[in-house]
Amino acid sequence: MPPVTDLVHTPAELRAALRALSPAPLGLVPTMGALHEGHAHLIRRARLDRQRVVLSVFVNPLQFGPNEDYAAYPRTLEHDLRLAEAEGVDLVFAPSAEQMYPPGYATRVSVPGVSEGFDGASRPGHFTGVATVVLKLLNLVQPQRAYFGEKDWQQLMVIRHLARDLNLPLEIVGVSTVRSDQPGEEGLALSSRNSYFTPEQRRRASVLARSLQAAQARYAAGERQASALLSAARVVLDSEPELSLDYLSLVDGDMHEIERIDNEGVSTLHLSEYRLLVAARLFGVRLIDNMPLLSTGETR
Numbered sequence: 001m002p003p004v005t006d007l008v009h010t011p012a013e014l015r016a017a018l019r020a021l022s023p024a025p026l027g028l029v030p031t032m033g034a035l036h037e038g039h040a041h042l043i044r045r046a047r048l049d050r051q052r053v054v055l056s057v058f059v060n061p062l063q064f065g066p067n068e069d070y071a072a073y074p075r076t077l078e079h080d081l082r083l084a085e086a087e088g089v090d091l092v093f094a095p096s097a098e099q100m101y102p103p104g105y106a107t108r109v110s111v112p113g114v115s116e117g118f119d120g121a122s123r124p125g126h127f128t129g130v131a132t133v134v135l136k137l138l139n140l141v142q143p144q145r146a147y148f149g150e151k152d153w154q155q156l157m158v159i160r161h162l163a164r165d166l167n168l169p170l171e172i173v174g175v176s177t178v179r180s181d182q183p184g185e186e187g188l189a190l191s192s193r194n195s196y197f198t199p200e201q202r203r204r205a206s207v208l209a210r211s212l213q214a215a216q217a218r219y220a221a222g223e224r225q226a227s228a229l230l231s232a233a234r235v236v237l238d239s240e241p242e243l244s245l246d247y248l249s250l251v252d253g254d255m256h257e258i259e260r261i262d263n264e265g266v267s268t269l270h271l272s273e274y275r276l277l278v279a280a281r282l283f284g285v286r287l288i289d290n291m292p293l294l295s296t297g298e299t300r
């Protein structure tokens with residue numbers, strides 16, 4: 001018998017369905033749907049942790065700017081349910097915008113500092129929208145653990161900060177980025193927005209990953225100046241004529257830009273928090289990617 005995945009749409013239905021799952025430990029996987037192998041990886045990680053898995057599918061209007069792709073964002077609930085069922089998800093919560101933000105809704109949650117710069121600068125209000133909806137989802141589901149992809153690195157840092165600052169009684173689990181292994185587009189970070197691309201454009205979009213790998217290679221060869229590491233990435237990005245760069249940086253775990261890696265004073269743990277970040281627009285689509293200086297696997 002294939003596992004049965006329940007689908008609910010309202011907070012009241014969610015509460016009733018959660019009662020039926022309790023007292024098992026719950027893992028929440030928040031998504032905006034259009035599920036792919038990256039999302040499947042988060043679900044599998046939650047199941048490995050022996051959690052009952054609640055998956056939310058909600059394209060959150062609060063985190064989109066007025067000129068962004070809220071209306072065009074892919075909505076594929078039937079496909080998402082099939083993937084959720086195949087991966088053994090216990091419950092899918094797919095609310096409407098009206099259920100999440102009924103008339104009179106006012107509250108916003110923001111995490112200054114870590115939300116500023118990078119995507120926070122390019123997408124004003126984005127992380128306030130993310131923090132607000134994530135806190136609402138955590139309150140609705142009350143999981144023991146919640147799973148987020150490293151692909152959205154700054155988002156993961158914002159949510160870790162939110163959980164720490166507000167003493168949220170749960171563990172935030174970061175899961176490493178799943179990348180394409182399709183010939184020609186190897187390394188491309190899986191993303192729902194890749195569905196906007198033709199196969200040829202996807203191959204060219206792998207330039208982001210290749211640029212970060214070039215910086216990693218320079219680091220592995222002994223380079224410790226951020227500017228030189230970033231130049232190595234920049235050469236690769238410049239090889240794509242259609243690419244318009246938003247940012248390319250090396251940051252520490254607090255999202256502060258760093259100029260030089262001083263291995264003497266930095267523990268391996270600290271080093272694993274350093275990230276090369278890139279964001280660029282390609283063929284009208286805004287893409288982000290990031291990599292550690294050294295591949296270190298998942299973070300917790």
Ligand SMILES: Nc1ncnc2c1ncn2[C@@H]1O[C@H](COP(=O)(O)OP(=O)(O)OP(=O)(O)O)[C@@H](O)[C@H]1O
Pocket residue numbers: 030031032033038039041042147148149150151152175176177178179189190191192193194
């Ligand atoms: N390739 C991936 N590897 C690991 N986690 C991922 C990957 N892509 C998305 N995720 C994670 O899945 C969760 C839901 O993300 P979301 O539904 O926005 O998908 P997405 O592919 O990131 O879409 P978008 O194109 O909007 O960036 C987030 O925690 C995100 O970091």
Ligand SMILES: CC(C)(CO)[C@@H](O)C(=O)[O-]
Pocket residue numbers: 030031032058060063130133134152155
């Ligand atoms: C965390 C999230 C589901 C909040 O809407 C979204 O930002 C995403 O899919 O990464």
Ligand code: BAL
Pocket residue numbers: 032063152
């Ligand atoms: N995966 C991040 C959600 C967003 O781009 O709005």
